[in-house]
Amino acid sequence: MSRPSESVVDGSKASPKELPSIDLLLRAEGAQALLTEHGHTLVANEARALIDALRARAVAGTLSRGELQESVLQAALAARVRQRLAPRMKRVLNLTGTVIHTNLGRALLADEALQHVLQTMAGPNNLEFDLGRGGRGDRDELIEELLTTLTGAEAATVVNNNAAAVLLTIAALAHGREVIVSRGELVEIGGAFRMPEVMAAAGATLVEVGTTNRTHAHDYARAINPRTGLLMKVHTSNYAVQGFTAAVDEAGIARIAHEHGLPMATDLGSGALVDLQAHGLPHEPTPREKIAAGCDVVSFSGDKLLGGPQAGLIVGSRDAIGRIRRTPLKRALRVGKLTLAALEATLRLYLRPERLARDLPTLRLLTRPAAAIRAQAEQLQPPVATALAPRFSVGVVELLGQIGSGSLPVDRLPSAGLAIAPLQKKGAGRALDELAQLLRSLPLPVIGRIAEDRLLLDLRVLEDSGELLAQLPLLRERLS
Numbered sequence: 001m002s003r004p005s006e007s008v009v010d011g012s013k014a015s016p017k018e019l020p021s022i023d024l025l026l027r028a029e030g031a032q033a034l035l036t037e038h039g040h041t042l043v044a045n046e047a048r049a050l051i052d053a054l055r056a057r058a059v060a061g062t063l064s065r066g067e068l069q070e071s072v073l074q075a076a077l078a079a080r081v082r083q084r085l086a087p088r089m090k091r092v093l094n095l096t097g098t099v100i101h102t103n104l105g106r107a108l109l110a111d112e113a114l115q116h117v118l119q120t121m122a123g124p125n126n127l128e129f130d131l132g133r134g135g136r137g138d139r140d141e142l143i144e145e146l147l148t149t150l151t152g153a154e155a156a157t158v159v160n161n162n163a164a165a166v167l168l169t170i171a172a173l174a175h176g177r178e179v180i181v182s183r184g185e186l187v188e189i190g191g192a193f194r195m196p197e198v199m200a201a202a203g204a205t206l207v208e209v210g211t212t213n214r215t216h217a218h219d220y221a222r223a224i225n226p227r228t229g230l231l232m233k234v235h236t237s238n239y240a241v242q243g244f245t246a247a248v249d250e251a252g253i254a255r256i257a258h259e260h261g262l263p264m265a266t267d268l269g270s271g272a273l274v275d276l277q278a279h280g281l282p283h284e285p286t287p288r289e290k291i292a293a294g295c296d297v298v299s300f301s302g303d304k305l306l307g308g309p310q311a312g313l314i315v316g317s318r319d320a321i322g323r324i325r326r327t328p329l330k331r332a333l334r335v336g337k338l339t340l341a342a343l344e345a346t347l348r349l350y351l352r353p354e355r356l357a358r359d360l361p362t363l364r365l366l367t368r369p370a371a372a373i374r375a376q377a378e379q380l381q382p383p384v385a386t387a388l389a390p391r392f393s394v395g396v397v398e399l400l401g402q403i404g405s406g407s408l409p410v411d412r413l414p415s416a417g418l419a420i421a422p423l424q425k426k427g428a429g430r431a432l433d434e435l436a437q438l439l440r441s442l443p444l445p446v447i448g449r450i451a452e453d454r455l456l457l458d459l460r461v462l463e464d465s466g467e468l469l470a471q472l473p474l475l476r477e478r479l480s
């Protein structure tokens with residue numbers, strides 16, 4: 001720089017006049033290396049932003065001369081460039097105890113799905129090309145046979161997510177008409193997805209029948225009139241109505257609908273493609289059961305219990321799926337090639353049900369035995385305790401996790417993990433918040449949950465302890 005080098009400890013305040021020009025900053029050796037690697041635009045923009053930020057602080061009288069040393073400036077510039085290029089979306093360690101966590105990306109993709117995405121995206125592919133006939137194909141054909149095999153439905157299609165699937169189903173089957181739904185099922189899924197509003201967006205009129213806790217077959221039958229377009233059942237996935245309750249099952253609603261020549265659709269929410277009870281988990285309704293019960297349309301998510309990418313799967317009768325496909329909205333809600341590649345590979349895993357608990361991460365994680373998780377917690381306790389000493393105590397605890405994403409809302413998954421508590425009672429809440437924030441700021445952010453004055457790290461989703469262990473030295477350093 002223009003000024004003679006100063007000692008590292010120069011804490012006196014710099015004036016704006018002492019700032020180097022952008023030109024001068026870029027001529028230094030460090031900046032030249034950055035320019036060679038990244039080109040002029042990015043490095044110059046960051047140099048300008050750096051000088052602007054320093055000027056603001058110099059004007060405010062908070063900039064020390066030490067920060068204007070050449071080595072310090074060059075390091076600051078390199079850090080800015082690195083930060084600008086670092087992706088905002090990154091992997092995290094989900095130690096919340098919720099396996100399918102909507103805020104943390106829901107289902108983890110299987111290796112086969114990841115590999116299939118890589119292989120098919122590296123070049124052109126047959127997304128909409130029929131390799132047999134040598135002409136234009138339909139992207140639905142890539143997964144339709146798999147979905148009909150796995151659900152027993154006649155036909156299937158796929159859209160961006162299950163919310164889109166519900167919107168599209170209503171728009172296709174009941175635009176300008178009435179849709180009958182039980183009052184006990186007018187769900188809000190979160191993120192502004194509320195049944196009454198979805199109905200309105202699809203151009204249909206909601207007709208509520210029954211009461212919050214009890215709806216009977218005659219409630220549906222009496223509500224049917226010449227304006228009715230569709231009878232619908234919504235799986236109450238994120239809450240449970242318990243006590244003095246009555247509801248009509250799919251078979252009952254479908255029978256009433258068909259007696260009046262109307263279609264019946266069900267929004268299953270999560271939907272599991274296999275019987276979870278066979279894996280020691282609580283029962284979750286399957287699309288196959290609902291098709292067998294007579295539903296004309298069943299929709300469910302790709303990234304909940306199915307364990308695939310975000311998608312909305314719609315299976316049903318050839319007639320209903322055909323109407324859904326012909327709706328203009330379908331084109332606006334269709335899935336892209338990345339989704340289809342991941343979905344196809346995920347669905348193929350279901351052709352080998354005996355291998356599923358090994359190959360499909362969602363099922364593998366949900367079926368991890370609590371004893372194995374506890375053993376892992378016992379192994380992790382000593383190194384984590386060492387890293388957090390002397391401010392925090394670390395204990396092994398039994399925990400109750402959950403499946404997540406509205407699947408099986410009242411069932412809990414027995415699990416185990418670490419409970420971290422501040423040793424000083426005074427300011428304990430703040431100490432926990434700071435620790436949680438520190439864990440989130442690690443290169444591979446660690447997300448736990450705070451409950452009853454402890455930070456809980458549920459280990460069900462952490463199959464590889466190494467990823468946590470590797471960050472402990474850095475955690476210890478940042479804590480001290």
Ligand SMILES: *Cc1c(COP(=O)(O)O)cnc(C)c1O
Pocket residue numbers: 161162163164166187189193234235236237238267268269270300301302303311312405406
């Ligand atoms: C999760 C859920 C949805 C929304 O599905 P997305 O795939 O998240 O769009 C709709 N209905 C029910 C009942 C659900 O549980």
